[in-house]
Amino acid sequence: MDKTEQIFKGAIAVFIKKGMQASTQEVAKEAGVAEVTLYRRYSTKENLFTTVLKNVLEKKFGSHILEIAKEKDTELFLTNIIEDRLEVLVKNKDLVRMLLSESLRGNLTDKINLPEVIFSSLKKGLESHFHLKNQQVDIDFCARQLGGIFLSYVILPNDQQFDKLTSQERRDLAKKHAKSVLSTIEEI
Amino acid sequence: MDKTEQIFKGAIAVFIKKGMQASTQEVAKEAGVAEVTLYRRYSTKENLFTTVLKNVLEKKFGSHILEIAKEKDTELFLTNIIEDRLEVLVKNKDLVRMLLSESLRGNLTDKINLPEVIFSSLKKGLESHFHLKNQQVDIDFCARQLGGIFLSYVILPNDQQFDKLTSQERRDLAKKHAKSVLSTIEEI
DNA sequence: TATGAGTGTTAGTGGTAACTTACATATTAG
DNA sequence: CTAATATGTAAGTTACCACTAACACTCATA
Numbered sequence: 001m002d003k004t005e006q007i008f009k010g011a012i013a014v015f016i017k018k019g020m021q022a023s024t025q026e027v028a029k030e031a032g033v034a035e036v037t038l039y040r041r042y043s044t045k046e047n048l049f050t051t052v053l054k055n056v057l058e059k060k061f062g063s064h065i066l067e068i069a070k071e072k073d074t075e076l077f078l079t080n081i082i083e084d085r086l087e088v089l090v091k092n093k094d095l096v097r098m099l100l101s102e103s104l105r106g107n108l109t110d111k112i113n114l115p116e117v118i119f120s121s122l123k124k125g126l127e128s129h130f131h132l133k134n135q136q137v138d139i140d141f142c143a144r145q146l147g148g149i150f151l152s153y154v155i156l157p158n159d160q161q162f163d164k165l166t167s168q169e170r171r172d173l174a175k176k177h178a179k180s181v182l183s184t185i186e187e188i
Numbered sequence: 189m190d191k192t193e194q195i196f197k198g199a200i201a202v203f204i205k206k207g208m209q210a211s212t213q214e215v216a217k218e219a220g221v222a223e224v225t226l227y228r229r230y231s232t233k234e235n236l237f238t239t240v241l242k243n244v245l246e247k248k249f250g251s252h253i254l255e256i257a258k259e260k261d262t263e264l265f266l267t268n269i270i271e272d273r274l275e276v277l278v279k280n281k282d283l284v285r286m287l288l289s290e291s292l293r294g295n296l297t298d299k300i301n302l303p304e305v306i307f308s309s310l311k312k313g314l315e316s317h318f319h320l321k322n323q324q325v326d327i328d329f330c331a332r333q334l335g336g337i338f339l340s341y342v343i344l345p346n347d348q349q350f351d352k353l354t355s356q357e358r359r360d361l362a363k364k365h366a367k368s369v370l371s372t373i374e375e376i
Numbered sequence: 377t378a379t380g381a382g383t384g385t386t387a388g389t390g391g392t393a394a395c396t397t398a399c400a401t402a403t404t405a406g
Numbered sequence: 407c408t409a410a411t412a413t414g415t416a417a418g419t420t421a422c423c424a425c426t427a428a429c430a431c432t433c434a435t436a
Contacts (some may be wrong), residue, residue, distance in 0.1 A: 003413085006273065019293065021209075023393060034414050039395065041412095101292035104285045104343070105207065119344050145368065147344045148336030155288070156307050156335045160328065176372055180333065183371035184364055211423060222384050227425065229382095323377085 007031045007038065011052045012095075014171070019098050020049055020107065053099070053112045060092055065125035070132065074185065077129055078178035081147060083171060087120075089150055090182045091175070096154050122146050137185055145181045195219045195226065199240045200283075207286050208237055208295060241287070241300045241366035248280055249305070253313035258320065262373065265317055270337060270361060273306075277338055284342050303335070310334050325373055333369045353366045 010031025013136050014022045028035040068084065071077040089096050091163035099114040110116055122143040130137045153162055165173065198219025202210045212233050216223040230236035256272065259265040277284050287302040298304055310331040318325045341350055353361065 024395085025393075035394095035398085038415060045394070054420085055382095097292045100343070101289045104289035104292075109220070115343050116345060141364070144340045144344055145337075145365075148338075148340030149333075150336075151339040151343055152332045152336030155292070155339055156302050156332055157304060180368050180372045183367045212425085213423075223424095224385090224426085225383060231425095233424065 003033060003037070007033055007041070008052055009057060011048060012056055013054065015049060016094050016098050019102050020046070024048070037168070044055060050109055056095070057112055057114075057117070061088060063088075063121060065121055066128055069125045069129040071129070072133065074129070074133070075175075075178050075182050078146075078181055079171070079175045080179050081122075081125060082146065083174035085146075085150055086153060086162065086174065088171070089154055094098060100154070118150065119143055119147055142181060142185065145184070149177050149181075190223060191225070195229070196243060199236060200230055200244055203237060204282050204286050207290050212236070227358065229367055238297055238300060244283070245300055245302075246307070248283070249276060251276075251309060253309055254316055257313045257317040259317070260321065262317070262321070263366050263370050265361075266360070266369055267333075267363045269310075269313060270334065271362035272363050273338060274336075274341060274362065275348065275358070277342055279304070281342060288342070306338065307331055307335055330369060330373065333372070337365050337369075 007027075009028075009029045010033070014027045014030045018026070020092075023036055024038050027048070028038055029040075038045075038048055042051060063085070065081065066079050068077060071080060096114060099112065100106070102108050103113050103115055121140055126137070126139045126142050130139070162170070195215075198217075198221070199215045201229065202215045202218045206214070212223055212226050215236070216226055216251070220228075226233075226236055230239060251273070256265060256268050284302060287296070287300065290296050291301050291303055311327055314325070314327050314330055343356060350358070350361075
């Protein structure tokens, strides 16, 4: 019965399907709320969009990367992070794709700009990990590699669905990717 | 003075900026042509869009990947392909980003769907290369890695501009990525 | 010269969408 | 019970846009 929750749920559902192109009418209908209520609360569609999305991002994509970064074994650390993020991203694939699409179009604030968010969070994690190990590494290159892996599973055609792998298979996959990333690091 | 060329150039310019959301009015203005001319020639905006984009894709992204695939040394082959495609993609970054955005929204035909096009073309190249070498490799995994690299340079924030690297630096970068991909292959 | 194809101009149609206004109703707090 | 606050309904405003119709103009070719 909480209107706010109703609105958020309806808005997310509609926005995932249509992005910012969705009309406030559709959102109102899906949320079971009068259109004018949306405007009274959020003033503009854009504000509704960013408000809702900021909220969702924190809930669904909040990461404990700095915890994971404490793992001393780099291969293990990479495997964990890949496994963790890949799962979240693929589980929310439609949402992620919508955010990427809007981001590429350039009408997203920094707070909900997924490439921005992912990349900077990865960099922080990597910095933390290698700082602890007192190891000098090209953080940008490394973060880019990881980001590329994630993007590839969200954007490229995907026949052998990641969703349908057993958790062991996922772990193996993550490990394989981790080794690939690792191979560009060890030379120090 | 060729109207067709005028229209194509104007349309591309506008579509790159705004995607399919661009209005036919804008296109007409940019092309220096009456709006109705667009409709007389292409019937619908969608048809104009796909016609123009199909044309551009062939011109700018046409690849000789099967030639490159003849290189026997896998590391060299990978380096060449990465260098080659990365250059094309980054040079046409705005176009690529627009196409990715539209593709993620799901309103693109197969012919101009960039992830589709890139992925299948990569797979063909890899298949050809490893077939020649009589080597069995997980093509999908490998193509995904390559695709991820490309996507990362187009989508992730990019401070140390790829554009501004010397050709030697680019080659080194491509080589580094190639080695990373290679490291997941050699185990056979 | 006449014909036809391609183009421009102008106006218009029908639809949609963001956002507003005015008023009525419901809900809640003091 | 009352007053403030949140909500719904319905109608409207303004702007944009895909697409069409009507008519006049240019120009090449037969």
